[in-house]
Amino acid sequence: MSNSDLKDKIVNIISNHKTGILASVENNKPHLRYMTFYHEALTLYTPTERESEKIEEIENNPYVSVLLGYEDKGHSDAYVEILGTSSINDTQALKDQFWEESFSKWFDGPNDPNYVFLEIKPQTVRVLNLNGEPPQELSLENN
Template identity: 40%
Template sequence: MERHPICSFGTVEGNRPKVRYMKLYNDGLTVYLATDRKTHKVDELKSNPNVHLLFGQEKEVVAIEGTGKVNDDETVRKKLWNREFEHWFSGPDDPDYVVLVIEPSRIEFSDRDMNLEVWEA
């Protein structure tokens, strides 16, 4: 995940998929996405926590299915905080700054030869 800092992040809005690009952070297999608490992503996760992430490039592609939740815990927000976020938030204590935490249930990895490996929780 460290080699691919941008992912497509899919949620469910109503009964339709909704996808957007986001900056990806991780700690092991747990994925973190920083966002504003007022975005549709937050509402979508509260209604339906099922998510999908896709990242990589032609040599390797990773798809992650999992569940997401909104985390506004001070420890998590400070751990993830970086100066790039200053474009949107006043600091790690900004009340609108939250972290989406994604716990994978299935990961598919394809290498450049299209060999597929699957991990399931």
């Protein structure tokens, strides 16, 4: 599979799966939680509260892993494993772009200063469970 075809496959998977697992590092151990993900190309964004423990974890160690896909009992769904670095993005344009009314449970609106995003820049993306094919890997560290 060409890198272009692989990128298209990855974007298709992340476009069709908004809920996934974010793994960060807490006290030198993995810390996982379900999150909602948005994306622009291969960069992921997930909303969170500025005062959450995720922010502290990311500030202490920016390396994260994300799993997206794998919903049909895992038998035939391709899924992606994204390894990358995360940072805080609190630009108003991004907050406006991805605001959903369901966020009102946690935030006062898109202008709430506690409403921020974790921005995840992938370094390596693996596509797994491709109908018995071996995993496909896309390295982005030099891009």
